[in-house]
Amino acid sequence: MAVDSGSVANIDYTSRDFTGYRDSLLAYAQQILPEWTSRSPADFGVVMVELFAYMGDIISFYQDRIQDESFLTTATQRSSVVAIAQQLGYQPHPAIPATGQVAFSPAPGLTSPVTLPAGTQVITAYIPALDRPITYETTTDVIVPAYTTPVPQIVALVAEGATQGSRSLALYASTSGQPATTVRVEDVGASDGTKSQTFSLAQSPVLLDTVRIFIDDGVGGTEWTAVDDFLLAQSSDLIFTAVTDDQGVTQITFGDGVNGAVPATGLKITAAYRTGGGSYGNVPQSSIVDLAESVPGVVVAGSSPMAGGADQETIDQIRINAPRVFRAQGRAVSAQDYADLALTVAGVADARAVVRSASAVTIFIIGPNNILPSEGQRDTVAQYVQARSLSGVVVNVVNGTLVPVNVGSSTLPVLISVQARYRRDTVKLAVQQAIQQVFTPPETTFGSRISISRIYKAIQDVPGVDWAVIQMMARSDLTQSGTADVVCRDQEIPIVGSIVITASGGV
Known part of the structure; x- marks a missing residue:
């Protein structure tokens, strides 16, 4: 059948889904095959059109996803967001x-000192939420003396997490004078001599800054160096990268022989690393109660509060922080530059710089999930930013102040009316969670202003809410009355305090 070459279809190039493709194909068919008039779903032509429309819908979906993953504001995969941020x-x-x-003490009957090597594990009591105790390891050797009275207490530094590995590997002495030592390692595979080999570590979550990779020739191990990328590497550089993917698996990648060396064929690849990390490790004083493996004559006498633990940076936080750091360009001139540079230090989720004088800048910082950074983290931030600040400017780093905000009280609760078709308890819980979300990072930051209208909107957006009345909203350090907006100072971050809700209606 001849087709009229002068007939040109008006194609709708905005068609991006099944319905659009189907309608466009049928409209085109009307022009080139006017004698085909059947539009029955059972018609073979209609079946073919719908199959092509279905295929086009799938292709459009993947095209949209690829495009979304190319931009920081629309990417949803953590690997994409991290790559753009880098x-x-x-x-x-x-x-x-x-x-x-952690404090260790000798038990009665211990007649000679006992040495606890670095890496000795201590644990908390069983924690139902985690379905396990939390493990910590000593960072240095500890010598517990013989038992005397009064009973001595030997204090040791500990870090949350556990060292992985099932065997010991002897390391060659380094050319820099480092003596031969042994290290606990995990076998991750053997080199096949190909370019850009990748190996997976067996355990997770991995603390990336603890990963060490060794090439085992059967007699001893040679350590390779971790780098962020292979961009400036030479072909002889013994380097690797360690990256954790979206599923939490850490991948070790070697060079291609041009940028970074390739491990020789047949040699074992071994890894030493620790797992752990997270805010769950911030436990109160005296939470550590025992040694993971009993050591005769040694007991745990007590522990300080554990602090500084933080979860990995969320995607939303990366979207906010990456452009801020890019603007700073590694130097601090304006007050905003000082705050932006502080964000590059691990454990800092938000920062605010305040200029007190021409020669002093105070940076207020906070950790992920509004955790207060430790003294060591504050010192690290101060050193990092000081090295990039203007000459003559002194940088001081302090923790931000968390200000609880109470919404409702026992005498002035938040009143909500639940629509007839909704369960009262379910809606009440959803309203409480919606109010809590208003105070969850990154929704709040230093110097935030929490307006009463913002709380009303959060409540009204909950399905099943008919109407609401907020009778009281105030900072916990002020009079608990009224519904004025909550205003925070530069060093303050609002957090959720008490929420009291009374619900009526519903079922």
Whole structure:
């Protein structure tokens, strides 16, 4: 059948789904095959059109997803967001283990000192929420003396997490004078001599800054160096990268022989690393109660609060922080530059710089999920930013102040009316969670203003809410009356305090 070459179809190039493709194909068919008039779903032509429309719908979906993953504001995969942030010069923060101190004492009957080597594990009591105790390891050797009275207490630094590995590997002495040592390692595979080999570590979550890779020739191990990328590497450089993917698996990648060396064929690849990290490790004083493996004559006498643990940086936080760090360009001139540079230090989720004088800048910082950074983290931020600040400017770093905000009280609760078709208890819980979300980072930051209208909107957006009345909203350090907006100072971050809700209606 001849087709009229002068007939040109008006194609709708905005068609991006099944219905649009189907309608466009049928409209085109009307022009080139006017004698085909059947539109029955059972018609073979209609079946073919719908199959092509279905295929086009799938292709459009993947095209949209690919495009979305190319931009920081629309990417949903963590690997995509991290890759874009790294292009901007920003390294997202990994999970950080909590640290603290544990006191060991000799038990009655211990007649000679006992040495606890670095890496000795101590544990908390069983924690139902985690379905396990939390493990911490000593960071240095500890010598517990013989039992005397009064009973001595030996304090040791500990870090949350556990060292992985099933065997010991002897290391060659380094050319820099480092003596031969042994290290606990995990076998991750053997080199096949190909370019850009990748191996997976067996355990997770991995603390990336603890990963060490060794090439085992059967007699001893040679350590390779971790790098962020292979961009400036030479072909002889013994280097690797360690990256954790979206499923939480850490991948070790070697060079291609041009940028980074390739491990020789047949040699074992071994890894030494620790797992752990997260805010769950921030436990109160005296939470550590025992040694993971009993050591005769040694007991745990107590522990300090564990602090500094933080979860890995969220995607939403990366979207906010990466452009800020890119603007700073590694130097601090304006007050905003000082705050932006502080964000590049692990464990800092938000920062605000305040200029007190021409020669002093105070940076207020806060950790992920509004956790207060430890003294060591504050010192690290101060050193990092000081090295990039203007000459003559002194940088001081302090923790931000968390200000609880109470919404409702026992005498002035938040009143909500639930629509007839909804369960009262379910809607009440959803309203409470919606109010809590208003105070969840990154919704709040230093100097935030929480308006009463913002709380009303959060409540009204909950399905099943008919109407609401907020009778009281105030900072916990002020008079608990009225519904004025909550205003925070530069160093303050609002957090949720008490929420009291009374619900009526519904079922």
